[in-house]
Amino acid sequence: MKKVYIETYGCRMNLCDSEIILGILSGHGYGYTGVLADADCVILNGCSVREIGHTKVFERIAELEKTLASHVILIIAGCVSTQLDDSFFAAYPRVQLVIHSTAYKHIFEAIGALARNQSTHLIVTGDNNDEIYDRQLPLRLLEDNVTAAVTIMKGCDFYCSYCIEPYTRGGRTNRSYEGIMAEIADIRDKGYREITLFGHIVDLWEGEHDGGPKNFAQLLSDIAEACPEQRIKFISSHPLTFTDQMADVMARHKNIMRVAHLPVQSGSNEVLRRMNRKYTAAQFVERIYAIKEIVPDINIVTDIMVGFPGEKEKDFEATLKLLDTIRLTDINVFKFSMRKGTPTHKKYSDDVPPYVKEERRRKVYSLVEKIRNEAARNLVGTTQRVVAESRYKESRWWSGRDMCHRTIYFVPKQGMAIGEQCDIVVRGVEDGKLYGELCL
Numbered sequence: 001m002k003k004v005y006i007e008t009y010g011c012r013m014n015l016c017d018s019e020i021i022l023g024i025l026s027g028h029g030y031g032y033t034g035v036l037a038d039a040d041c042v043i044l045n046g047c048s049v050r051e052i053g054h055t056k057v058f059e060r061i062a063e064l065e066k067t068l069a070s071h072v073i074l075i076i077a078g079c080v081s082t083q084l085d086d087s088f089f090a091a092y093p094r095v096q097l098v099i100h101s102t103a104y105k106h107i108f109e110a111i112g113a114l115a116r117n118q119s120t121h122l123i124v125t126g127d128n129n130d131e132i133y134d135r136q137l138p139l140r141l142l143e144d145n146v147t148a149a150v151t152i153m154k155g156c157d158f159y160c161s162y163c164i165e166p167y168t169r170g171g172r173t174n175r176s177y178e179g180i181m182a183e184i185a186d187i188r189d190k191g192y193r194e195i196t197l198f199g200h201i202v203d204l205w206e207g208e209h210d211g212g213p214k215n216f217a218q219l220l221s222d223i224a225e226a227c228p229e230q231r232i233k234f235i236s237s238h239p240l241t242f243t244d245q246m247a248d249v250m251a252r253h254k255n256i257m258r259v260a261h262l263p264v265q266s267g268s269n270e271v272l273r274r275m276n277r278k279y280t281a282a283q284f285v286e287r288i289y290a291i292k293e294i295v296p297d298i299n300i301v302t303d304i305m306v307g308f309p310g311e312k313e314k315d316f317e318a319t320l321k322l323l324d325t326i327r328l329t330d331i332n333v334f335k336f337s338m339r340k341g342t343p344t345h346k347k348y349s350d351d352v353p354p355y356v357k358e359e360r361r362r363k364v365y366s367l368v369e370k371i372r373n374e375a376a377r378n379l380v381g382t383t384q385r386v387v388a389e390s391r392y393k394e395s396r397w398w399s400g401r402d403m404c405h406r407t408i409y410f411v412p413k414q415g416m417a418i419g420e421q422c423d424i425v426v427r428g429v430e431d432g433k434l435y436g437e438l439c440l
């Protein structure tokens, strides 16, 4: 049996794509291997959203050029591939196949053509930019039956000025209701504990069923009802599109996790305008309060980008003020990195010095850490339903996630398995980490 090895860079969307590629190849008799030396094909599924992800893929190609056996076919996939043309092969001749994310259904034929020496190098582009692999079941890389991700839509029409996604992934394409529900049933029947619905802005998903329209809130409700034993979460949302109807569905279904990802990026209206985010800081705050009114225990996760071109000290102060107002405890902080091909690249220069970006990143972290520690202390004494996720070598502690996606550390009971659900009483907080005790 031929074997394929795959490395995935970047976001969860790329991991979903890797699982789709493996699903397609396994349908043609390929097996998956986690050992590079056993592979007949090596795929680097690369992300181009951040400069660092892009660079990592090229560094990895350079390493593999020196070490891969000559019979192995080296393939570049993912959104990074859409930026490559024939001149790429002159610089990296060891790569034989570049395949766009809309063309994975042709990957088996392309590998065959290369193996039969019909071509030495190939670029395969999709025949349909809206390709979303509606009926293709993935081969899941996570074998522990804890979480499974389902792509429900791809692409984005928001055109934030710093983001390359609308150019590499195209506009929004929705997967069909039937395609999603078929995959959901497969995951449920295989006994996965948690399901993540995935897309650039899941709130905007639209479909049809039984001759009538369906929106994302209705889809979410149908999935929660179809999978009463699973925990459901979704990522990502947008401050302009997260509806009250979605929050109502969350409040109604106890198996929908109390977590939502709503990136704000900045607290400065001027920076938000230049980012083309289409909302103001006040509108974001209003939305957060409205959602919390309906789902009081929700954990809203946000992203902050520091050092966007032209970000002045007063802009950054506005971001700190916003964070202090909304007091979210789960924040991803990114330092701005310029992506070629974006409107920001055409209009602005990367004028905030690296040391200023780093200082601002640290300031956001220390504020959030303070807020998180305060919030964590309020959880001491409460009981949380946790799914065990990880065990650590040479330590008696395991970690799991509660319904708000917070990590809690605990000592398992004899014979406990990863993926098992249990109740944990939070006993203490150390360095912002929650420690608890299993309820027996």
Ligand code: SF4
Pocket: 156, 157, 158, 159, 160, 163, 164, 165, 166, 200, 201, 238
């Ligand atoms: S909402 Fe903005 S940042 Fe997010 S994928 Fe769309 S364009 Fe990119």
